[in-house]
Amino acid sequence: MDMFVVRGGQPLQGRVAVSGAKNAALPIMAAALAADGPTTLYDVPDLVDVRTMTALLRTLGVAVDRVDNDALKLEVIDDRPAIAEYELVRRMRASVCVLGPLLGRRGRAAVSLPGGCNIGHRPIDLHLRGLEALGADIRIERGYVIAQARRLHGANLYLGGACGSTVTGTCNVMTAAVFAEGATTIEAAACEPEVEDLGRYLNGMGAQISGLGTPTLKIEGIDRLSGTTHRIIPDRIEAATLMIAAAITRGAVTLENVRADHMTAVIRKLEEIGVRFSRTTDGAIHVAGTGPLQPADCIALPYPAIPTDVQAQLTALLTQTEGISVVTDKVFPDRFMHVSEMARMGARVRREGQSAIIAGGEPLSGASVMASDLRASAALVLTALAAQGESVVRRIYHLDRGYEQFEERLRALGADIERVVDTPANVPASLNPLTAATPDSEAA
Numbered sequence: 001m002d003m004f005v006v007r008g009g010q011p012l013q014g015r016v017a018v019s020g021a022k023n024a025a026l027p028i029m030a031a032a033l034a035a036d037g038p039t040t041l042y043d044v045p046d047l048v049d050v051r052t053m054t055a056l057l058r059t060l061g062v063a064v065d066r067v068d069n070d071a072l073k074l075e076v077i078d079d080r081p082a083i084a085e086y087e088l089v090r091r092m093r094a095s096v097c098v099l100g101p102l103l104g105r106r107g108r109a110a111v112s113l114p115g116g117c118n119i120g121h122r123p124i125d126l127h128l129r130g131l132e133a134l135g136a137d138i139r140i141e142r143g144y145v146i147a148q149a150r151r152l153h154g155a156n157l158y159l160g161g162a163c164g165s166t167v168t169g170t171c172n173v174m175t176a177a178v179f180a181e182g183a184t185t186i187e188a189a190a191c192e193p194e195v196e197d198l199g200r201y202l203n204g205m206g207a208q209i210s211g212l213g214t215p216t217l218k219i220e221g222i223d224r225l226s227g228t229t230h231r232i233i234p235d236r237i238e239a240a241t242l243m244i245a246a247a248i249t250r251g252a253v254t255l256e257n258v259r260a261d262h263m264t265a266v267i268r269k270l271e272e273i274g275v276r277f278s279r280t281t282d283g284a285i286h287v288a289g290t291g292p293l294q295p296a297d298c299i300a301l302p303y304p305a306i307p308t309d310v311q312a313q314l315t316a317l318l319t320q321t322e323g324i325s326v327v328t329d330k331v332f333p334d335r336f337m338h339v340s341e342m343a344r345m346g347a348r349v350r351r352e353g354q355s356a357i358i359a360g361g362e363p364l365s366g367a368s369v370m371a372s373d374l375r376a377s378a379a380l381v382l383t384a385l386a387a388q389g390e391s392v393v394r395r396i397y398h399l400d401r402g403y404e405q406f407e408e409r410l411r412a413l414g415a416d417i418e419r420v421v422d423t424p425a426n427v428p429a430s431l432n433p434l435t436a437a438t439p440d441s442e443a444a
């Protein structure tokens with residue numbers, strides 16, 4: 001198992017390109033199951049989750065090959081398999097995205113119920129309700145969703161839940177509806193850019209989906225989807241993470257391959273905090289955190305609001321601003337496992353219900369901390385970059401699921417960070433409270 005050793009205090013400087021979006025690539029890869037022909041996807045990041053989806057698709061009769069370093073070629077070579085095994089599904093919740101394509105194109109699917117998750121309760125009742133509205137027969141048996149449908153039929157369905165729309169639920173129902181007989185309207189559909197990108201991919205294969213990017217989708221059923229080529233949109237969550245890395249280290253970084261129009265809420269909030277943005281002549285975005293930073297309140301909501309996947313990173317930044325900030329997550333109200341780890345570095349932050357209350361401005365000191373989920377891991381790395389001294393961030397396998405070569409890219413921007421095996425010998429002596437030099441021991 002690996003860990004990061006981080007020595008904080010270096011302002012990040014330089015230029016980096018943002019990768020393709022994980023949360024677009026995964027449902028689009030799954031939808032390739034439904035194509036009668038080859039798909040080539042460009043800008044697919046090389047992530048653990050992409051490799052897990054690749055392994056899952058191969059068990060479902062899809063040949064998946066990486067061509068060049070950022071493209072995948074996918075082609076169905078056997079359309080009989082229909083079981084998504086627990087062993088693979090338990091590694092990645094997004095495996096559930098094969099349910100809609102399997103049901104739509106092959107008329108049956110057995111998908112293991114996704115396992116638990118560190119960011120809170122994550123049911124799939126809305127996915128199943130939407131597929132049943134399209135005429136699927138669905139039952140839960142021995143930890144699997146068993147779905148069958150001789151022929152799906154169009155429907156007018158509502159997909160909203162208590163915490164708003166469902167991103168992967170919309171992906172599943174939209175893809176299945178492509179094969180339904182007649183027209184389907186989905187109300188309270190997720191508007192996330194990744195859902196829109198999936199819709200554009202499906203339309204590129206011959207689907208007839210309108211309303212993409214809005215809460216109301218209209219899908220005309222068709223019989224088959226051809227192959228196509230498609231470029232994955234830039235990852236707005238990775239871009240936000242890198243913007244906050246520049247800000248929290250008081251540096252200035254230029255980001256390439258950013259869709260600023262997918263990040264309006266995040267950019268506006270960072271500007272409110274004091275981060276400055278400008279366009280470079282070649283269309284990149286320059287992000288400067290060199291000026292004074294102010295506290296701010298943030299509420300994570302479905303798109304186009306601030307994404308839940310950025311709230312932990314914003315919390316890290318707000319520990320550096322003098323004053324009180326409140327960060328609330330209305331999508332995953334329990335997504336605060338990073339708070340206690342940040343407090344280990346001296347941050348004055350505590351959880352209150354679905355919010356984190358931050359009394360910012362305290363200088364942070366390096367510590368040994370533990371990642372708990374993908375975005376919390378990134379937030380802890382950012383916090384360590386701002387802390388004085390050395391930190392260790394453990395369980396970074398969470399981070400490897402969603403960030404490509406994270407430490408190499410931060411190092412290229414001047415961060416002092418290295419990946420080492422998690423052994424006691426690799427823990428810096430400064431983190432051992434009994435041997436670390438402390439002011440009075442130095443004086444003695």
Ligand code: EPZ
Binds near residue numbers: 374
């Ligand atoms: C997607 O997860 C993303 N994952 C998540 O990113 C992201 O945090 C989330 O959307 C919200 O934006 C992928 O796209 C692969 P939801 P998803 O269904 O689809 C409730 C990351 O870090 N809900 O939109 O699983 C649910 O409990 C990951 O990259 C139901 O009640 O999220 C939550 O409160 C983490 N019933 C809310 O809706 C359902 O059937 C939003 O969940 C489905 C969801």
